[in-house]
Amino acid sequence: xLKIIFAVIGRDxxxxxxxxxxxxxxxxxxxxxxxxxxxxxxxxxxLLRKLAPGVLWVAALLATMLSLPxxxxxxxxxxxxxxxxxxxxxxGLVVTGKVIAHWLVSGLxxxxxxxxxxxxxDLTGDGLFxxxxxxxxxxxxxxxxxxxxxALTLGLRGGGVLLSLLVLPLYIPVLIFGAGAVDxxxxxxGGEGHLSLLAAMTFASLGFAPWASAAALKIALE
Amino acid sequence: xxxxxxxxxxxSPATFYPLAGTLIPYFAAIAVLFGIAGLYLxxxxxxxxxxxxxxxxxxxxxVPASWMSMFIYLVMAFWAAIGLAFxxxxxxxxAQALAPTGALMAFLSLWTGALWGKPMWGTWWVxxxxxxxxxxxxxxxxxxxxxxAAIDDPRRADKAGGLLLLVGVVNIPIIYFSVKWWNTLHQxxxxxxxxxxxxxxMLYGMLLMAMCFWMYSIAVALMxxxxxxxxxxxxxxxxxxxxxxxxx
Numbered sequence: 223x224l225k226i227i228f229a230v231i232g233r234d235x236x237x238x239x240x241x242x243x244x245x246x247x248x249x250x251x252x253x254x255x256x257x258x259x260x261x262x263x264x265x266x267x268x269l270l271r272k273l274a275p276g277v278l279w280v281a282a283l284l285a286t287m288l289s290l291p292x293x294x295x296x297x298x299x300x301x302x303x304x305x306x307x308x309x310x311x312x313x314g315l316v317v318t319g320k321v322i323a324h325w326l327v328s329g330l331x332x333x334x335x336x337x338x339x340x341x342x343x344d345l346t347g348d349g350l351f352x353x354x355x356x357x358x359x360x361x362x363x364x365x366x367x368x369x370x371x372x373a374l375t376l377g378l379r380g381g382g383v384l385l386s387l388l389v390l391p392l393y394i395p396v397l398i399f400g401a402g403a404v405d406x407x408x409x410x411x412g413g414e415g416h417l418s419l420l421a422a423m424t425f426a427s428l429g430f431a432p433w434a435s436a437a438a439l440k441i442a443l444e
Numbered sequence: 445x446x447x448x449x450x451x452x453x454x455x456s457p458a459t460f461y462p463l464a465g466t467l468i469p470y471f472a473a474i475a476v477l478f479g480i481a482g483l484y485l486x487x488x489x490x491x492x493x494x495x496x497x498x499x500x501x502x503x504x505x506x507v508p509a510s511w512m513s514m515f516i517y518l519v520m521a522f523w524a525a526i527g528l529a530f531x532x533x534x535x536x537x538x539a540q541a542l543a544p545t546g547a548l549m550a551f552l553s554l555w556t557g558a559l560w561g562k563p564m565w566g567t568w569w570v571x572x573x574x575x576x577x578x579x580x581x582x583x584x585x586x587x588x589x590x591x592x593a594a595i596d597d598p599r600r601a602d603k604a605g606g607l608l609l610l611v612g613v614v615n616i617p618i619i620y621f622s623v624k625w626w627n628t629l630h631q632x633x634x635x636x637x638x639x640x641x642x643x644x645x646m647l648y649g650m651l652l653m654a655m656c657f658w659m660y661s662i663a664v665a666l667m668x669x670x671x672x673x674x675x676x677x678x679x680x681x682x683x684x685x686x687x688x689x690x691x692x
Contacts, residue, residue, distance in 0.1 A: 370611055374604045378594045387590050388608060391583040392615050395622035402626060423618075434611055441603040 226311045230319025231326070237296075238327045244289065249331050252285035256339045267344040274343035275353065275404035282332050282357055282400075283364065283393050289328045290368040290389070291375070291382050293320060294439065298376055307443055313436035317373075321365045321432055329361025345408070352407040352417070359420040360400040366427035367392050373438035396423060455532055457673040458682040464666040471666065475659035482652030490645045499563045503646075506556040508654040509549045512661055513581060516546035520588075521613040524606030534669075536602025537676070539609065540592055541669035545661050547585035553578055573624040580619055584612045598676050 238245060259277045260270055297303040306316050336357050340350045371389035375381040403416035454460045486504035493500040520539045527535030557575060558568045569575065588605055595601035677683045 370607075374591060374608055375594070380594060384590055384594050387583075388587040391580050391587060391619070392611070394580060395615075395618050398622045398626040434607065438604060438607050441600055441607065444600065 223315060226315045227319040227322070230316050231323045234320055234323030235326060238323070244292070245327050245331065248285050248289045248328055249335060251288055252281050252332055253335065253339065255281040255284060257342075260342070270343045271345060271349075271408070274340060274345050274349075275401040275408075276397075277343070278336055278339060278353065278357070278404075279360075279397050279401045282336070282361065283390065283397060285332060286328055286361065286364045286368060287386050287389065289324065290372045290385055293324055293369060293372040294376050295372075295381075298442075303439065304443055307439065313439060314433040317369060317432035317435045317439070318428070321362075321369050321428065321435075324369070325362045325365040329357070329365055332361060333357040345404075349404055349408045352413045353404045355417060356400045356403040356413070356420060359417060359424055360396045363396050363420070363424040363427040364393060366424070366431035367396075369435040370431055370438060373435040373442060376439065376442040396420065399423070455534055457534060457537070457677050458680070460534060461670055461673050461682070461686070464670050468663050468666050468670075471659045471663035475656050475663060478652050478656035478659060482649050482656050485645055485652060486649035490649050496564060499560065502556050502560045504649055504653045506553060506560060507650050508657040509556065510553040510578065511654055512657045513546055513549035513553050513578065515658075516542050516549060516661060517581065517584070517609075517616070518613065520546065521609045524609040527602055528606050528610070533599075533602075536598075536606060537669050537672045538665070539605060540602070541665045541672055542661070543585060543589050543592070544668070545664050547582060547589065549657070549661070550578060550582040550585055554582065571627065573620075573627040576623045576627070577620045580623070581616070584616075588612070 256277055259273065263269060263273065294303060297306070307313050309316070333354055337350045337354050340353050345353065368385075368389050371385045371392075374388065375385045378384060399416045399419045403413035403420065405413075406416055407413040454463055482504060486501060490501070492498055520542050523535040523539040523542070526532060527539065554575070557578075561570065562568050588608055591608055592601040592605040595604060674683055674686070
């Protein structure tokens with residue numbers, strides 16, 4: 223079981239490494255969106271500190287959305303996806319591997335660069351730490367839930383816009399607890415509860431979402 | 445139907461189409477009757493609220509619309525589950541026929557809520573847990589309709605939409621509770637919607653209006669499902685016979 227997952231992760235990572243520009247452009251999209259907010263709102267440190275968690279999280283959601291359409295589209299176009307669906311292994315396991323690989327190339331870089339952007343928003347040590355932890359814990363859930371949307375919109379007209387319409391409302395809990403963790407830490411309440419809920423959502427979505435996506439892929443491939 | 449009544453007979457569009465046709469006038473008539481009774485009770489009989497004056501009477505529209513918006517999503521999810529489990533054609537059509545009504549109810553609920561909120565709270569909108577989750581429900585309806593509209597093959601549209609509905613129905617409690625906790629964390633609940641006591645005439649008025657909205661939704665959904673059936677089965681013999689009958 224793990225062998226299949228690791229095989230898919232290895233394959234997807236190898237493919238992603240051949241096209242590093244995609245990873246980098248999603249990352250810079252994140253940086254640019256976050257940098258636009260101070261320009262729009264004003265440079266007061268107090269205000270920025272208050273807005274930082276929300277701004278960073280919304281930008282993280284959007285950056286994740288950006289790379290989602292490619293999750294299945296390339297494999298669908300060259301027929302790989304059909305072969306994977308025909309293979310004797312459960313399609314859910316294959317999707318689990320693809321979701322983890324997607325997180326490694328889209329979610330993980332966001333978590334790594336988030337503290338740098340947090341500093342620009344005048345976040346303090348604890349806040350930065352929790353921000354990184356929250357993005358690290360929450361983005362796998364984004365990849366998991368997003369995979370359902372990506373599978374449902376596979377090969378449709380206007381797939382990207384449609385995908386965001388379907389997936390963004392489902393991202394709201396992750397946004398609330400992700401930004402809430404940082405907020406609670408900064409205000410001295412402690413963000414452990416939020417982080418636990420984020421972890422719970424990540425594990426729940428990694429457990430269930432791949433199977434829902436597999437069902438959606440089978441519908442799309444019919 | 446000579447030997448015994450079989451409900452599954454109506455799982456086929458060819459038999460359900462005439463059944464829906466006969467049922468629509470009844471549901472419409474019941475909706476009108478309940479509407480007249482409910483509005484009479486709500487607008488004329490129910491006493492003026494000592495705190496909110498006459499403005500509160502919008503709840504006779506607002507509350508039934510909110511109830512229906514949530515209920516219709518559940519009904520759609522039910523049909524989606526049936527459709528995915530038993531691979532029936534009609535279930536997906538029912539879900540699609542219900543969606544615009546559900547979205548309309550969610551929108552009505554938000555709109556009347558804003559109209560009520562302005563004189564009562566002094567603001568059109570607050571980020572209250574209920575308002576926010578109702579707004580998200582509207583987004584879910586719109587997402588469903590956008591997805592089914594984007595897929596040309598009706599069978600795929602039904603199945604993909606059904607899966608989205610099931611994912612949505614699992615997520616609704618999570619969304620609701622997260623919004624609720626988010627709201628209590630950010631600000632104390634400045635407005636308390638729950639009234640300790642409600643005059644019985646108000647309650648009955650509201651229940652009558654809820655029945656009116658319910659029956660209206662059924663009537664409209666049946667009308668819509670009839671057009672969907674005609675459109676999808678346009679090459680079937682029964683549709684041709686039906687349309688030929690109309691022309692003569």
